[in-house]
Amino acid sequence: MRLLPFIASAMVTIGLVAVLNTQLSIGPTKSPKLGYFLSPQHGFWKNAEKVNTNFDASIIADELKGNVDVYLDDRLVPHIYADNDQDAYFVQGYLHAKFRLWQMDFQTRVASGRLSEIAGADKLSIDRFFRRLGMVYGAEKTEANINANNPEMKETVDAYTAGVNAFIKQMDPADMPFEFKLMNYAPEKWTPAKTYLFLMFMSYDLTGRSAASDLQLTNTRDFLGYDLFDKLYTNKQDSLDPIIPKGTVYQKPSIVPIKPAIADSAYLHQTNASFTNNESPEAPNKNNGSNNWAVSGSKTKSGRPILASDPHLGLNMPSLWYEVQITTPTHSTYGASFPGSPAVIIGFNDSLAWGVTNAGRDVLDFYEIKFKDSTENEYWYNGKWNTAEKRIEVIKVKDSADLVEQIPMTVWGPTMYDAHYQNPQSKGRNLAIQWTAHNASTGAETFYRLNRAKNYDDYIKAISLWTCPGQNFVLATKSGDIAIKQQGSFVARWERQGDFIMPGDDTTYAWQGMIPGEENPTIKNPERGFVSSANQKPTDPSYPYYLGTASSFPLYRGISVNKHLIGMSNITAQDMQALQTNNDNVFAATARPALMKYVQVDKLSPDAKRMVDEMNNWDLVNSEHSKGITVFEIIWDNVTEAVWGDELAGSPIALTKPDDFVLVDQLLKDSNWSVADDIRTKGKMENLKDQVTLGVENATKKLLALEKENKLEWSLFKATRVMHLTKIPALSRMNLPIGGGKNIINATTEMHGPSWRMIVHLTDEIEAYGLYPGGQSGNPGSVYYDTFIDYWAAGKYYRLLFLAKEKLIQNERTKWHIQFKKSNA
C-alpha cells in the first residue's frame, strides 16, 4: 500500500464529496447541496417528468372503505368517483399531495411562522410577524372546536389528512418535489392543524390588511391632523354603485353601536408624535378582490341563469387553485379546490353554482395596552391590573438557536407589538390585536355544505356558518334562482370605530356586538335580473352599520360590471366570458375629462402636448398594445403626487396614499380645493389647474424615458407575471401579453389578478368554462406546470368536463385512470 498517496487521495475525495454535500452561501440565499442536487438518481433530474408520462396507476391504500376510481382528463384534472365521502376526501388529499406537496408544505410554513426552520435566520422577521399576529393561536382554536363539536368535519379533515400522508409514505424520497431538493429539506407528515393553518392564511390574505393599514392610517392621521385627514381619506363615495341596489330599505338594526362621548377628542383627534425597526412581510394586496355575478333566466338566451366568478389574488405558481371533480353517492361537484383543504371552494354541482368575492369589511382592530412593568405580566384594564398570560411560541432557526416569543395575552387578544417586537409603524406602542379570525370557526364547513347544496335554502344554511374572511357569496340554481349575500362575522361599529388604534384601558372602545347574520346585506331574484359584486361597498349609506374605511372598497369595477350587465340581454356563456375579460376603463372615462378641464394646454411643452394628445386619442380600453393607458396612468399618478404629495412629504415613515376617487370627485365639482396648494411654496397659492398641469409635465419626463426604452405599450409597461412562491424568475412566467389592470373587470396588474375564472350556465346538462393561470402539476419539470397560462393571458376558456362516470370514461378527453383500492380487495 502506498500510504501517503492513498491518504492524500482519500482526503481530496472526501473533501470534494463534503463540499458537494454542503449548502454554499450565495449572497443571502443558499445553494442546494450540489452533488445531491445534480445526481441523476437522487437530485432534480428525477423531477424532469417525461412529456408523455402515463399517469395510469393502481394505488393500494388500506385506509379506504371502498374503491375509488380517478380519471384524469387531458388537462390533468382528476375526476374522482368514490363509494363514499370519506374515501373521496382521502383521494383528494392524495392527489393534492401527488401534484402539489411542496406548495402545501410551504404555504402552511409561512402561515405558522416556520420558514426560519428551513431557510435560516434570514426569514425570522416574517416568522415573528405571523406568530405574533396569532396565526397558530387562531388555527388551534378552530381545530379544538371541530374536534369537540363537529364530528362530520373532523372525519372529513381526517380522511383528507390520511390521504396526504398515504402519498407521502408511498413516495420514494428520490421523487420528492423539486423545491424540497432545491431548498434542501424534506416533507413532513400532514396534520389537520395544517389544514386549519392554511385556512387561517386565507383569512390573513383577505382581512389581514388592517394589521398594516390600521397602524398606517393612525400614523397618517397623526401626521396630518384629523381635519385634513378626513378630507383626504373621506368615506364618502359619490359615484358608488353598491352590491345591493341603492334605495333598498333595511330593517331596523338589532344593535345600535354607541360612539363613546369622549371618542372625538380622545380617539379621532388624538395625535401622537420614536421609531424602532422590524421588517414585516408585505401587507396583503389592496386589490385582493374579485368579481362575481349571476344573471337570471330573464336575461339569458337559454332562459337559464348563468353565474360568473373570478377571485383576484396574487398570481403564483404553483397556483393556489387545483381543479377537481368529486362524485360520491351524496353529491357531485366540480370546481377549484385549495391544495391543503378538502372539498371544492368555488364551483358548481348538479343543482347550482356558487362563487365568492371578498367583502373587505374591517374585522381586525388594535388596542393600545399599558403594562405595569417591563415583565409585561400585568396590564391595565377596567381600573385594575390584570394578569397577561404568556403564550409561548418557539421558532426553530436553521443553523442557529431557537427564538422564543412570549406573547402577552389580553382580553382583546394577543399583544402583537410590545417592547420585544416593533415595526416602524407601531412606534413603540404596546398593541393588542382583536381579530375575528382568532375565533374558533368551523373551518371549511360552508364549502363542504355548498358542495352538497340543492337549492337556495341549502345555500343560505351553508353560508350562515361562515365567519371569516367575510365574503360575497353569489348563487345561481338550475331551478332559476339567483342571489347574493355578504356573509361573515361582522362587527357592529360606530362611525370610524377601529379605523385607527383604539385605547385599550377599558371597555369604552370595545366591540358592542356582532351583526346578526340575517341583517347582512342580501338580495334574491332582484327585478333587474342580475346580482353582482366587485368588492365595492355592499350598500348605500342607509344601511344601519358602519362598513369601514372607503379605501377598503374599490369603486370602479363594480360600476363597470353593473353598467354592462344592465345593458345586456339574450346573454350566452360566451358573452359572460367576454365580460369577465373585459378591459374597459370606467375610471379613466370619468377621470380623463375631469383632468382635461384643468390642463392648461397652452402652457405645456411640445412633448407634454404630444402625450396629452396620446391620452386623449386613447379608446379608454386597457388593451395589451395600448399606449394611451400607459400615458393616462402615469399622468394620473403624477397629478395625484402634485396635488397631495406635499401634504404627505416629510414623514419619516410611509403614509397611506389617498384613494383616486377622492381626487376625481374633487376635480368634478371644485376647482378651488384647498389641498391643491403646494404648502412648501410659501407666499404662493397653487390651484388645481397649476397642479394638474405640473403633473402632466412631470409625467412627460417619465413617459419620454419609457418611450426610449420602447416600453410605452401597456403589457410591456405593466409586465404581468405569475411568480413561483420562491420568487425565482426561472420557475415563473414573466412578461405575459395581457391587458387589464386596476379598476378593470379583467383586474390583471403586475403580480395580481383573476386567479380562477369560472362561468357556469345552469342548463340541464351544466355548461361550464374555466381556467386559472397555472397548471395542475406543481412540478416545474412537468409539461403540466404552466399549461393554462397562455390561454388565460389570451382571455380564452376551457370547457370543463363535468360528467357521470360512464360518460366520462367514454369521453375522448379522458386520458388516464388511477385506481385506489384496499390490499385484499
Add this chain to the structure above:
Amino acid sequence: MKFITTLLLAALMAYAIGMYTSMPWWSFAITNLIVAIAIPQKPFISFVSGALAVGLLWASLTIIVDQSNHHILATKVATILPLKGSYIVLIIVTSIVGALVGGLASLTGSFVRNSK
C-alpha cells in the same frame, strides 16, 4: 481489457447502488473504491476508468431523462445555477461532477494494492 472491465463494473455498480438502495448520492464513490481495490491498475489509469464510468453513466442517464422531458426542467435549472439556461452545459457540469468524484475514489483505491 482490465480498463474496460473496471469501467463497466464501476458504472454498473454505481447505477445499481443508486437504483436499488436508499444510500446517499455519493455512495458510488465507495463502489468505485471497491472496484479499484479489487482490480488494481496504475493510478492514472484507475482515475480515468473511474471517472469515465461515473461520468458516462451520469451523462447517459441525464441525456435520456432530458430528452424525454424536452429540456423543460434542465433549462430552468440551468438558469438558476446559473449556466445561461443551457441544458447542454448543465448535462456536462453534472457529468463532470460525477466523473471527478468517481475518478478520485478510484484513484484512492488504486493506491491500496499498488506497491510502486
